[in-house]
Amino acid sequence: MTTPALTTSPAGAPVDAAGQTAVLGVGAERPGLQVVGASVGFGRGTPVLQGVDLEVAPGSTTAIVGPSGSGKTSLLRVIAGFLRPATGTVSLRGQEVTQVPAHRRSIGLVAQDGALFPHLDVAGNIAFGLPKGIRRGEARRRVEELLDLVSLDRSHARRRPDQLSGGQRQRVALARALARRPEVILLDEPFSALDAGLREITRQAVREILASTGTTTVLVTHDQDEALSFADQVAVLRDGRLAQTGTPEEIYRRPRDARTARFLGEAVLLPARLRSPGVASTVLGDVSVVRSEPEESAEDRSWRTADASATVMLRPEQIVLADEGVRAEVLTSQYFGHDTTAVVSVDGLEEPIRVRRLNADPLPPGAVVRLAVAGPGVAYPESELQH
Numbered sequence: 125m126t127t128p129a130l131t132t133s134p135a136g137a138p139v140d141a142a143g144q145t146a147v148l149g150v151g152a153e154r155p156g157l158q159v160v161g162a163s164v165g166f167g168r169g170t171p172v173l174q175g176v177d178l179e180v181a182p183g184s185t186t187a188i189v190g191p192s193g194s195g196k197t198s199l200l201r202v203i204a205g206f207l208r209p210a211t212g213t214v215s216l217r218g219q220e221v222t223q224v225p226a227h228r229r230s231i232g233l234v235a236q237d238g239a240l241f242p243h244l245d246v247a248g249n250i251a252f253g254l255p256k257g258i259r260r261g262e263a264r265r266r267v268e269e270l271l272d273l274v275s276l277d278r279s280h281a282r283r284r285p286d287q288l289s290g291g292q293r294q295r296v297a298l299a300r301a302l303a304r305r306p307e308v309i310l311l312d313e314p315f316s317a318l319d320a321g322l323r324e325i326t327r328q329a330v331r332e333i334l335a336s337t338g339t340t341t342v343l344v345t346h347d348q349d350e351a352l353s354f355a356d357q358v359a360v361l362r363d364g365r366l367a368q369t370g371t372p373e374e375i376y377r378r379p380r381d382a383r384t385a386r387f388l389g390e391a392v393l394l395p396a397r398l399r400s401p402g403v404a405s406t407v408l409g410d411v412s413v414v415r416s417e418p419e420e421s422a423e424d425r426s427w428r429t430a431d432a433s434a435t436v437m438l439r440p441e442q443i444v445l446a447d448e449g450v451r452a453e454v455l456t457s458q459y460f461g462h463d464t465t466a467v468v469s470v471d472g473l474e475e476p477i478r479v480r481r482l483n484a485d486p487l488p489p490g491a492v493v494r495l496a497v498a499g500p501g502v503a504y505p506e507s508e509l510q511h
């Protein structure tokens with residue numbers, strides 16, 4: 125997602141956006157965030173947010189994921205107070221702040237590139253986030269405290285942002301955002317500019333820092349793995365609506381519909397016949413299934429009756445090689461080190477399917493294997509096969 129929208133908000137330049145501060149609700153109790161029925165539209169087109177409800181438990185982390193243009197930035201801007209929703213409310217720890225201007229909300233923001241001031245050193249950047257009028261000695265002490273919190277050596281205090289690594293810059297941005305002890309931190313794709321190794325380390329460090337401060341956190345990310353590994357709760361946004369909200373495990377294992385399944389990882393969709401409430405017959409044999417609860421059209425409801433046509437969703441790692449099982453032929457295989465994927469054509473199935481194996485050698489094209497299914501799948505109405 126793009127950050128400028130947030131950082132050039134009515135609250136001002138990147139400066140202000142990055143240093144949002146705590147004014148409301150300072151107290152011993154932990155914060156929480158609630159968005160109810162938020163709708164936003166620009167002009168006459170389709171609204172970019174439509175009745176979004178989002179609740180983030182105090183001190184927990186929620187990741188908002190969704191395709192480009194689904195409304196992630198807009199939702200973040202509504203929470204931050206840079207965008208006034210046409211309908212709906214935003215509350216922090218039970219206190220409604222919908223009409224409260226951005227700079228008076230207890231919210232800190234970390235932008236994609238950190239949005240640090242290039243002409244200020246690390247200490248200056250962090251001090252910018254501190255309350256105005258704070259005494260100089262106190263400010264110095266707080267800056268040191270914040271450097272310690274984000275594990276940056278105090279000797280870095282006099283460096284300018286261009287003398288830091290990408291990960292260090294993001295730590296400074298986090299320190300600045302945390303300076304006024306906000307109730308909520310909004311992370312706007314904060315790791316996307318970092319390379320893979322640094323990204324993982326910085327992500328873990330940020331997660332630990334936020335957990336240690338008990339800050340309620342909302343992360344916007346394009347990266348599904350990041351959402352699943354970083355957050356306590358994942359909210360999938362699609363076309364301005366929340367398609368599903370749940371724990372990472374729920375979202376990955378029980379996606380509400382095929383599009384959500386595909387968005388959160390690879391999905392194998394098989395035509396199936398429901399035989400009993402918890403069993404579906406597929407080309408890979410009988411599979412135990414849980415039924416999803418998609419938004420159903422009237423004709424979809426018929427699939428809930430026994431012996432109905434259905435679509436079963438499996439993850440590629442649930443399809444395993446077995447001594448006995450359905451015959452399949454390897455078309456291609458790719459080696460990723462920790463795992464190997466193979467695309468196989470299965471007798472009786474039009475489309476080839478993908479199989480993922482941990483710690484395994486690639487399979488040669490043309491090899492004949494036998495497949496079985498491990499663990500339950502998710503059953504959808506038959507119409508989901510088209511998605």
Ligand SMILES: Nc1ncnc2c1ncn2[C@@H]1O[C@H](COP(=O)(O)OP(=O)(O)OP(=O)(O)O)[C@@H](O)[C@H]1O
Binds near residue numbers: 191195198
């Ligand atoms: N100020 C604006 N005026 C008109 N349309 C806007 C404005 N801001 C956003 N939009 C539109 O609203 C929709 C949602 O945009 P938003 O930036 O919230 O999506 P996003 O999920 O963050 O996308 P990305 O991941 O690409 O950043 C898009 O169609 C976008 O073009």
